[in-house]
Amino acid sequence: MTQMLAARAGEITPAMRRVAEKEKVSPEFIRAGVAAGTIVIPANINHKSLDPVGYGRGLKTKVNANIGTSTSFPDIEKELDKLKVVLEAGADAVMDLSTGGDIDRGRRRIIAESTITVGTVPIYQAFLENREKRGNMIEMSADDLFEVIERHCADGVDFITVHCGVTLEVLKRLKGQGRITDIVSRGGSFLTGWMLHHGKENPLYEQYDRLLDICLKYDVTLSLGDGLRPGCLADATDRSQIQELIILGELVDRARAKGVQAMVEGPGHVPLDQIAANIQIQKTICKGAPFYVLGPLVTDIAPGYDHITAAIGGTVAAAAGADFLCYVTPSEHLGLPTLEDVREGIMASRLAAHAADIVKGVPGAMEWDREMAKARKALDWQKQINLALDPQKAAKIRRERNPEDHEACTMCGDFCAMRIVAQYLGKEPEFC
Numbered sequence: 001m002t003q004m005l006a007a008r009a010g011e012i013t014p015a016m017r018r019v020a021e022k023e024k025v026s027p028e029f030i031r032a033g034v035a036a037g038t039i040v041i042p043a044n045i046n047h048k049s050l051d052p053v054g055y056g057r058g059l060k061t062k063v064n065a066n067i068g069t070s071t072s073f074p075d076i077e078k079e080l081d082k083l084k085v086v087l088e089a090g091a092d093a094v095m096d097l098s099t100g101g102d103i104d105r106g107r108r109r110i111i112a113e114s115t116i117t118v119g120t121v122p123i124y125q126a127f128l129e130n131r132e133k134r135g136n137m138i139e140m141s142a143d144d145l146f147e148v149i150e151r152h153c154a155d156g157v158d159f160i161t162v163h164c165g166v167t168l169e170v171l172k173r174l175k176g177q178g179r180i181t182d183i184v185s186r187g188g189s190f191l192t193g194w195m196l197h198h199g200k201e202n203p204l205y206e207q208y209d210r211l212l213d214i215c216l217k218y219d220v221t222l223s224l225g226d227g228l229r230p231g232c233l234a235d236a237t238d239r240s241q242i243q244e245l246i247i248l249g250e251l252v253d254r255a256r257a258k259g260v261q262a263m264v265e266g267p268g269h270v271p272l273d274q275i276a277a278n279i280q281i282q283k284t285i286c287k288g289a290p291f292y293v294l295g296p297l298v299t300d301i302a303p304g305y306d307h308i309t310a311a312i313g314g315t316v317a318a319a320a321g322a323d324f325l326c327y328v329t330p331s332e333h334l335g336l337p338t339l340e341d342v343r344e345g346i347m348a349s350r351l352a353a354h355a356a357d358i359v360k361g362v363p364g365a366m367e368w369d370r371e372m373a374k375a376r377k378a379l380d381w382q383k384q385i386n387l388a389l390d391p392q393k394a395a396k397i398r399r400e401r402n403p404e405d406h407e408a409c410t411m412c413g414d415f416c417a418m419r420i421v422a423q424y425l426g427k428e429p430e431f432c
Contacts, residue, residue, distance in 0.1 A: 042055070046156035046218060063349040082339060124187065209254075233298075263291070268294055292323070310349070318352060379416070
């Protein structure tokens with residue numbers, strides 16, 4: 001029985017209770033959201049180390065971090081080091097996007113060592129295996145693809161990104177629309193090449209019930225991927241993107257009817273003034289399904305700083321109703337991220353998520369900032385560090401740039417505004 005089917009039967013599962021505890025809401029609130037499909041709890045029955053997390057309406061905005069090997073860097077040990085950083089930095093989910101080395105072994109190790117939600121994109125592996133087996137990725141069969149999907153699910157993956165909405169109809173509209181960057185989704189591009197080569201419909205769309213049966217078996221959440229997400233601002237919110245979203249909305253309905261949890265992925269590169277509209281359109285068409293966005297990035301000109309462009313867009317998106325942010329690192333568009341890139345990307349996305357949670361009135365969000373304000377007023381440095389989004393970095397800066405006996409900070413020194421005003425208000429801070 002999936003979380004959704006249990007919720008509809010009136011059952012509050014241990015996973016629902018754990019999510020309610022984390023979110024500071026009632027278990028019944030979580031059960032009702034899961035039953036309606038506005039909350040998902042990706043929790044594969046075979047992911048034994050998982051501490052469940054909820055995504056969706058009324059909950060904290062969550063953050064995902066991507067890791068994974070490539071053909072140039074196939075060493076899984078380095079990606080497991082990144083997983084440690086992901087866990088330490090406070091991400092809510094991790095996606096294994098491996099395309100190099102022993103992909104099965106790497107995925108199984110990530111699942112075994114991850115206490116947070118694990119996602120994958122099975123089509124990557126399906127195409128790579130067919131290149132090795134047949135010498136050409138494009139010769140993949142539908143059975144090849146579904147075999148890899150079931151392998152991922154059996155291993156314990158909690159959610160899978162599947163580009164079911166990339167159909168022949170959508171591709172026709174893409175050609176008519178015209179784009180600068182065409183298709184930037186790897187999974188979307190693989191399927192597009194396969195469909196155009198064979199002249200056949202997308203097997204993930206054509207055999208969607210087969211996909212639902214696999215997810216039902218392991219309680220895997222579908223993350224309906226946006227293969228037509230815009231890869232630059234000029235391509236945002238065009239006809240092909242919206243056409244794919246309409247199809248994804250219909251597929252959400254079919255997943256819910258089967259008892260399979262589903263969320264929807266979104267753009268991408270989007271001008272700041274179009275972000276809220278994108279969220280509203282998705283939430284309407286997909287009937288409140290949790291929305292998982294990449295960024296969005298609000299400008300195309302900042303390689304090396306795209307964690308910042310994504311944090312700006314992510315804040316606006318989450319404040320408008322997006323539920324789940326996929327991090328972007330400083331190395332986006334440039335190369336595979338380092339350990340430090342991973343950490344910086346997570347912190348930028350967590351910052352965006354928290355800023356939006358204040359706007360959304362998520363329980364505990366504003367209280368966190370209020371406590372920090374009190375600690376700053378009291379010049380309580382240790383409490384400020386403890387409350388910081390990144391205590392490790394805050395402690396390092398405080399330690400390296402201030403004398404041990406310095407009561408204020410070296411930015412203001414003897415002219416600390418908190419101290420001066422407190423003297424005249426009769427509210428002397430307690431130095432710590």
